[in-house]
């Protein structure tokens with residue numbers, strides 16, 4: 001049996017979930033954004049996309065583009081829970097499910113056929129169950145590897161089902177624009193066009209040596225991908241995330257360094273907490289800042305050891321901020337940890353040097369029981385007055401039993 | 405228009421499949437008994453250890469968000485959305 005990979009992608013995921021929840025939004029242009037009045041559109045319904053709404057537009061900009069647009073506040077927990085439940089459906093067909101993003105998964109169904117009739121049969125059953133359970137549609141691609149499955153799935157959106165057999169791969173790829181290949185962004189697309197390459201077929205026939213000279217190793221990769229081959233092979237799925245980050249957009253631009261740094265501390269603590277939750281440590285950290293005109297910069301720094309300690313992260317990111325001469329006020333800040341590895345419990349070499357670690361253990365336990373931000377550093381009181389940018393899997397919530 | 409409410413309410417519920425499937429049928433609010441025509445969406449949230457079951461429901465004219473706190477056994481009317 002040839003390897004068979006299925007790619008499932010929920011159509012306009014956040015917006016579809018909102019439309020399903022609120023039937024009065026069905027058939028209307030809907031955009032999902034954060035609560036903060038200055039966050040951007042993170043998803044939009046097909047009705048909105050058709051009328052020019054794009055991810056990343058500011059709320060105001062989107063409204064100007066399309067005055068009839070309905071902007072709803074996103075709810076991360078709702079999307080994360082839906083993602084979990086969609087993947088529970090997929091797990092009925094194979095244990096080999098890889099959650100690729102909040103609305104995309106890959107399944108290796110090679111071994112599923114003694115039990116299920118056919119790939120298309122599985123795809124139809126999944127589409128039906130997702131539609132019946134959540135009231136949303138998804139697009140499915142089936143192919144001999146993840147690359148083809150994904151490209152096939154993307155090509156059939158929305159509510160599509162596209163199947164490409166191994167022997168059909170070349171023919172399927174030939175006519176597609178190079179932009180269909182994941183990893184070929186706008187910039188590379190333009191550069192390829194300058195070389196006279198518009199379709200994957202043309203890319204396939206183009207000399208690799210020229211591509212390599214122009215794009216480095218990516219030249220080799222895209223040439224392989226144009227043939228439908230995954231350059232990095234079928235890398236073991238379930239690979240741990242390569243970075244963990246949080247960012248926040250402020251209600252009003254901030255210029256005061258003390259306030260900026262307290263937010264950096266807050267973000268560093270959030271990143272530390274996520275690292276500890278996922279059992280990871282990191283050795284590289286970056287600070288991202290955005291000016292009111294949307295120009296965005298990132299500065300990174302690596303340290304010689306791995307950590308999951310928010311205060312340590314802050315020492316790095318805070319120092320990065322100290323080294324920056326800000327040219328304006330700031331609209332967004334972000335902290336990201338990279339160079340991740342699984343954390344291993346090591347006994348402290350120096351007595352009491354694990355004080356910080358033990359403190360975090362207690363804080364984590366308290367926050368696990370009573371909810372995020374039940375206990376935090378007093379410095380963070382300086383920055384409690386904003387709402388969070390929608391970011392996957394994170395949204396602190398009011399403590400219920402105590403609220404009224 | 406969405407209005408946040410956050411009031412504790414009494415709800416008539418059918419628990420099926422060993423409590424795995426929770427089906428709110430009606431609730432009392434402002435002295436009225438509102439019959440739930442359809443649960444349009446359901447999802448779970450977590451606050452600390454407390455698991456919260458959320459329901460978007462409609463009585464045919466308005467949309468309501470209900471939440472059920474599994475540990476405390478409390479129901480809340482979170483928000484009401486009226487047309488227009």
Ligand SMILES: [Mg+2]
Nearest residue numbers: 009010012103
């Ligand atoms: Mg999608």
